[in-house]
Amino acid sequence: MIVTLRFLIGFVAAFCLFVAETASAYHTRFVADNCNYASPTPTSFITRDGSTTVALRARYEGYQWGGGCWNDNNVDDSPGDPTENPSTGGEGGDCSGFTFKVWRESESTGDSGFYQWGMLRDVHGPYRAEHFKSGTGAPNVTLSKSAAIKMDALASQNHVGMIYAKNADGTDQIIEAKGEAYGTNIWTRTYRGDSSYGGVRRTGWSG
């Protein structure tokens, strides 16, 4: 009787573990199932409106630490991934990967050219938020926050977001990949008044 009971307890425990592992694995399949490694398309120029369009396709999609691949179904297809784990393979970019792709930059830091990356192209790029803050890389320069306009960015050591619109009260609507619990969206932010943030511009806009 005791042996049977132990067996049952063991079986139930093993089954629960299996279900839990399966459930957690479910959230890590987005990149493996959907993303690609296609080459980017070089483009001769980019506009701020064009980059806004690129950014808006990622709106309502997910967030992935170290990631850079999303679709455009307005759903986070891998919610609840563990935070700050680059290996979970979920949907979305992180803040710097999102900025890199929207600014259509090169993986080579010495190249300031324009590269159109597909939404489902899994690419993060070489920069982290602090690189953007310091203007690291040929395409990126720092500028005063007061001079920052639409699709320039405000960056700190830990985060970067692009200006979608300026509000009359001095705050900004920032389009950003915010975090695993929030995904990618537009939020009103006070980065412009935060001393830990600086202004960053992608050079070479045609308009």
Place this chain on the structure above:
Amino acid sequence: MSVVPVGAGEHTPGPGRVFGLHSSFLLLVAVALGAIGAACSTDDVSPKTLMDGSGASAPPVEIEGVSTPAVLTKVRVVAVAAIEPGSLAAKCLRGRARDAHPTGRVVERIGVASATVTLRDMSGLHGCDDSPGRREEDRRWCGSSFGRLYGGHLRDPRLDIAGCSTADGRPMGFAWVEVTRGARYLVVEQPGYAEVYEAAAGLPVRISTTTGVRVEGSRASFDISEHDAHGRLLRRYQLTAVPTG
């Protein structure tokens, strides 16, 4: 060398002599090339100096399982209160890590083609990286990193591949590694040598690679082994990382 007299001693007349001389000559050339080849294969091509110009030395113990010449990097641990003006730590705190409020001890490291500072404050881990290559706007540091700590640990190695390069312009990668309990030495394979880092102050070790960066794919790989105080191999692995956050 012992083969030379044999070839030199051949005295076959006529066409044979020509052939004989030819073959001797070829033999001599082959021996010479062989000697050069042998010399090349046993030459110690490991770096003789570290990035600060000081002489490179071997680690104090034999590092098990490392076949290339091992070069010991320099490490200096200094209490925050004792940081001297002009030191690497002071320059890091005046520069890239100026927002940090360090506590405890700071670790300065000098490698073959790298210099780093690692420090910790309440918000996390801060670091400054330097390399021999050119950098934008003559910045003092080619890179810097910050990593939040969760329960005292990093969740990813905070790879930096964006700003640092070798003297000939190849991109370098820098990353933090938390060594296994009991590990005293961390070894990173570099082309032709192995760079040995000593664990210090309980902080993650900032390592670099001169050849592991893959620009396409924005990632870097480090071939690593960890060893105890006697040099015994504890584990060997490849760390592949991407920039994050």
